[in-house]
Amino acid sequence: MNWVGHYNYWGAIxxxxxxxYVVISxxxxxxxxxxxxxFSTSVFLLYITMGKIKGATAPILTEASQLTASPQIYxxxxxxxxxxxxxxxxxxxxxxxxxxxxxxxERYGTxxxxxxRAKDDSL
Amino acid sequence: MTILDITTALxxxxxxxxxxxxxxxxxxxxxxxTRLHASSVTDSACAFLILFGLMLxxxxxxxxxxxxxxxxFLVLSSTxxxxxxxxxxxxxxxxxxxxxxxxx
Amino acid sequence: xxxxxxxxxxxxxxxxxIAIIYIRKLFCxxxxxxxxxxxxxxxxxxxxxxxxAFTEAAVGTGISTILLLGAMGQTNAHEKRPPYQPxxxxxxxxxxxxxxxxxxxxLPVFGTPDAPIHLHVAPRYIQQSPIEVGPPNMVTSVLASYxxxxxxxxxxxxxxxxIALVALLGSSQKKxxxxxxxxxxxxxxxxxxxxxxxxxFIPLILLFAxxxxxxxxYGPGGGFQAxxxxxxxxxxxxxxFGLNTAMRVVSPKALRLLGSLGVLLFGGVGLLCIxxxxxxxxYNTLAxxxxxxxxxxxxxxxxxxxxxxxxxxxxMFYAFSLRGRNTS
Numbered sequence: 256m257n258w259v260g261h262y263n264y265w266g267a268i269x270x271x272x273x274x275x276y277v278v279i280s281x282x283x284x285x286x287x288x289x290x291x292x293x294f295s296t297s298v299f300l301l302y303i304t305m306g307k308i309k310g311a312t313a314p315i316l317t318e319a320s321q322l323t324a325s326p327q328i329y330x331x332x333x334x335x336x337x338x339x340x341x342x343x344x345x346x347x348x349x350x351x352x353x354x355x356x357x358x359x360x361e362r363y364g365t366x367x368x369x370x371x372r373a374k375d376d377s378l
Numbered sequence: 379m380t381i382l383d384i385t386t387a388l389x390x391x392x393x394x395x396x397x398x399x400x401x402x403x404x405x406x407x408x409x410x411x412t413r414l415h416a417s418s419v420t421d422s423a424c425a426f427l428i429l430f431g432l433m434l435x436x437x438x439x440x441x442x443x444x445x446x447x448x449x450x451f452l453v454l455s456s457t458x459x460x461x462x463x464x465x466x467x468x469x470x471x472x473x474x475x476x477x478x479x480x481x482x
Numbered sequence: 483x484x485x486x487x488x489x490x491x492x493x494x495x496x497x498x499x500i501a502i503i504y505i506r507k508l509f510c511x512x513x514x515x516x517x518x519x520x521x522x523x524x525x526x527x528x529x530x531x532x533x534x535a536f537t538e539a540a541v542g543t544g545i546s547t548i549l550l551l552g553a554m555g556q557t558n559a560h561e562k563r564p565p566y567q568p569x570x571x572x573x574x575x576x577x578x579x580x581x582x583x584x585x586x587x588x589l590p591v592f593g594t595p596d597a598p599i600h601l602h603v604a605p606r607y608i609q610q611s612p613i614e615v616g617p618p619n620m621v622t623s624v625l626a627s628y629x630x631x632x633x634x635x636x637x638x639x640x641x642x643x644x645i646a647l648v649a650l651l652g653s654s655q656k657k658x659x660x661x662x663x664x665x666x667x668x669x670x671x672x673x674x675x676x677x678x679x680x681x682x683f684i685p686l687i688l689l690f691a692x693x694x695x696x697x698x699x700y701g702p703g704g705g706f707q708a709x710x711x712x713x714x715x716x717x718x719x720x721x722x723f724g725l726n727t728a729m730r731v732v733s734p735k736a737l738r739l740l741g742s743l744g745v746l747l748f749g750g751v752g753l754l755c756i757x758x759x760x761x762x763x764x765y766n767t768l769a770x771x772x773x774x775x776x777x778x779x780x781x782x783x784x785x786x787x788x789x790x791x792x793x794x795x796x797x798m799f800y801a802f803s804l805r806g807r808n809t810s
Binding site: 264269274277288306313334 | 508519537553578607700
Binding site: 451455462 | 675676679682683686
């Protein structure tokens with residue numbers, strides 16, 4: 256039970272679960288999108304945590320890092336690249352979701368999920 | 379521990395204390411405009427002290443020039459943001475909480 | 483010391499997440515989301531992910547907040563109290579959380595250098611990147627050269643999102659009937675301080691965006707961050723000086739052109755590599771020496787990415803603002 260070595264993962268999982276809770280328990284569409292944002296940011300946290308090496312530095316070669324006596328270790332650049340893509344794709348998804356919310360509001364007059372469902376059932 | 383390190387430690391500690399003061403003020407002060415004033419303490423004095431402490435540590439390198447630029451940008455933009463907030467609140471009709479007349 | 487910073491930042495993040503769950507005013511929730519993004523950007527810096535921190539601060543704290551506020555402005559700003567206690571949701575969340583925590587017991591301890599994630603392709607990237615590709619920033623060389631296909635797909639995703647937004651919300655002003663005069667906006671004299679500070683800052687913001695674009699090889703930066711910072715400069719201009727003035731400066735037609743040109747540039751570089759005898763996006767064929775070819779190829783595709791991201795972000799902002807104006 257190595258809780259000292261795993262606290263980062265558990266923190267990320269707690270944040271993931273709070274974002275998940277907002278998505279499934281709240282009915283307001285914009286609140287759901289906020290929860291989705293929290294969820295994706297905490298997934299990024301999990302990935303970047305896995306890429307970190309203790310005692311390493313950022314994966315950029317500078318003159319200072321190349322002149323040290325012992326070979327410099329760098330943190331893994333591959334998760335950084337994947338998460339860069341994921342962040343931008345996440346904001347694109349949020350933007351499309353918000354546009355859909357605005358159109359739903361114009362059509363139904365509300366953005367609460369149960370009121371929308373009631374209006375749909377009564378049509 | 380050279381004199382530079384001691385000065386840096388003092389600056390960082392004072393900056394952190396001012397930041398906590400600003401946060402405490404945002405929580406405890408009664409009115410919107412007074413809370414805005416409390417947050418401006420954090421933006422100006424706290425930021426200046428912390429950045430100055432970091433500038434002392436980095437010596438005469440490019441990092442010091444960048445920290446200087448960050449400080450100027452922070453001072454100008456955060457005070458303008460405070461102004462924009464106060465102006466919008468006033469123009470929308472939020473009245474400031476005025477003091478009571480002294481009853482003698 | 484790093485452990486202390488990690489734990490403090492994670493605690494703040496958890497407190498912010500719990501606050502977002504319980505706050506019912508949407509405006510406060512969106513501001514708390516901005517704080518959440520900024521705190522996670524700080525956490526990324528302590529994890530040595532400086533490029534990711536830059537992107538998260540620019541995109542999550544900047545553009546995401548603006549888009550959420552734009553959407554909230556056209557819908558209502560309060561969340562309804564849920565009519566029942568969401569106990570089943572809580573149960574589902576607890577069960578999922580405990581299963582995930584049970585799964586992390588097998589993960590390697592945080593920070594070990596011989597975890598399986600560091601043994602596969604990453605040592606090759608770290609050792610060969612200065613020899614094969616060139617730029618000191620290894621993240622740029624992996625993003626643009628070793629994993630160039632992913633970046634092409636990502637640019638296409640941003641472009642598609644922009645098209646979807648324009649299709650949903652419209653991109654230009656509806657023609658007003660000639661008898662109805664448009665309401666006069668507040669005169670700019672009222673915003674004297676904002677105007678002057680804006681005039682000082684906006685050129686510097688745009689200059690900084692160009693610096694980030696072209697300096698992405700040597701430090702944290704690159705096309706995405708530069709496009710987003712450039713877009714926030716234009717959005718600031720539009721907030722201070724009015725949407726009409728901003729649409730005269732950067733017109734929607736120009737934005738549509740720029741958005742398509744960026745993706746075309748990226749794909750065109752790939753096809754040019756095929757025409758010169760190599761594979762798709764094989765920059766070695768672009769110049770006499772392979773390293774020079776890589777440098778030229780990375781420069782061109784970062785330019786394409788930055789252009790597309792800038793155009794799409796400003797187009798999204800215009801779409802939300804125009805929708806609010808046309809229907810109000």
